[in-house]
Amino acid sequence: MTAPVGARRAGEVVATRPLGAYRQLSIVVPAIAAPARPGQFVTVPPGRADRVLPRTWWITGEHSEVGFGSTLELVVAENPDEEGPLPEPGDVLAVRGPLGRGFGMPTTPVTAVVVTQGAAGAVGRWLTERLRAVGCAAHLVSCAEDPDQHVDLVQARRSADGVVLTEPRAVAAVVADLTDRTAASVLYAVGPVSLSRTVARVASQLVRVSQVTGVEVGAVGICGHGLCGGCDLPLAAGHRRGERSRPCFDGPVLRGDLVDWERLP
Incomplete structure (x- = not known):
């Protein structure tokens, strides 16, 4: 069954790679009903016990495979002192998203x-x-x-x-x-x-x-x-x-x- 847009999903981190001063995470989640768009983001639980608010991360790409689910590409700052350690491959996160309205595409070429x-x-x-x-x-x-x-x-x-x-x-x-x-x-x-x-x-x-x-x-x-x-x-x-x-x-x-x-x- 496909989860609705913005639903909370259990996502498994399958890869991370450096991206300048940041990191890109690949997270596999249950199939997303509508494709993610540039401008949308996700929330994940705080990375430290003394934090209450969730972390917010930009979505930088998404693709889906039949029978496999959807893979979200996320970009995060490497700031373990502020937000706690970043997840590693194999970790499971509660991911909520894609959230919000993404960028609209022009109806004619510009x-x-x-x-x-x-x-x-x-x-x-x-x-x-x-x-x-x-x-x-x-x-x-x-x-x-x-x-x-x-x-x-x-x-x-x-x-x-x-x-x-x-x-x-x-x-x-x-x-x-x-x-x-x-x-x-x-x-x-x-x-x-x-x-x-x-x-x-x-x-x-x-x-x-x-x-x-x-x-x-x-x-x-x-x-x-x-x-x-x-x-x-x-x-x-x-x-x-x-x-x-x-x-x-x-x-x-x-x-x-x-x-x-x-x-x-």
């Missing part, structure tokens, strides 16, 4: 710019693959403070029409220039909320459509269930102004123009 930061770089690579599969041109911008935080670049260069590396302080100018040069009509951002705010502002200035993530997946103190309110975002004028969106429940992918970025700290 040129897109995908902007990523940190662990979400592996999600960006997956997103460019999906975009090119539906006939779009896709350029990837990887933003990082440290070279080891540029992840999955070998695969990204195979799947994207172009890859640009930059630092957080320069990302706005880089994205604006690349958007102009490629005549991109859609901008995507996957990573921390600060990156989403920057990309949404660039899209607004250039009169482009944007889809961005509104949850700090992987951050400490996020429940991933829509209960704690730690990821709430204020809505912009014309979108029930004064109200807030809970992106771990309503997202994590949102239109960039939906959020009042000026009201964020």
Whole structure:
């Protein structure tokens, strides 16, 4: 029997591999009813006894085999001091997901710019693959403070029409220039909320459509269930102004123009 989307499943870790400053885990779970999409995530139990909230991990790929189940690829930070030891092959985890709304694909071929930061770089690579599969041109911008935080670049260069590396302080100018040069009509951002705010502002200035993530997946103190309110975002004028969106429940992918970025700290 197929488990519903977002159900809690017992998943077996079958492989791990280094991914720059991060690790990619392959976890086999019972067959997923609907394929996972870039932008979705999972929650797993805390890795330390003194933690209550679950851990949140990005999904970076998924495939299913008849009679075998589904394999989720997940990217995690190597931070055993903060979140406890990472699971090893053979370990069984209670996995809840895929959670949330992933990135939507254009209905007609367009040129897109995908902007990523940190662990979400592996999600960006997956997103460019999906975009090119539906006939779009896709350029990837990887933003990082440290070279080891540029992840999955070998695969990204195979799947994207172009890859640009930059630092957080320069990302706005880089994205604006690349958007102009490629005549991109859609901008995507996957990573921390600060990156989403920057990309949404660039899209607004250039009169482009944007889809961005509104949850700090992987951050400490996020429940991933829509209960704690730690990821709430204020809505912009014309979108029930004064109200807030809970992106771990309503997202994590949102239109960039939906959020009042000026009201964020």
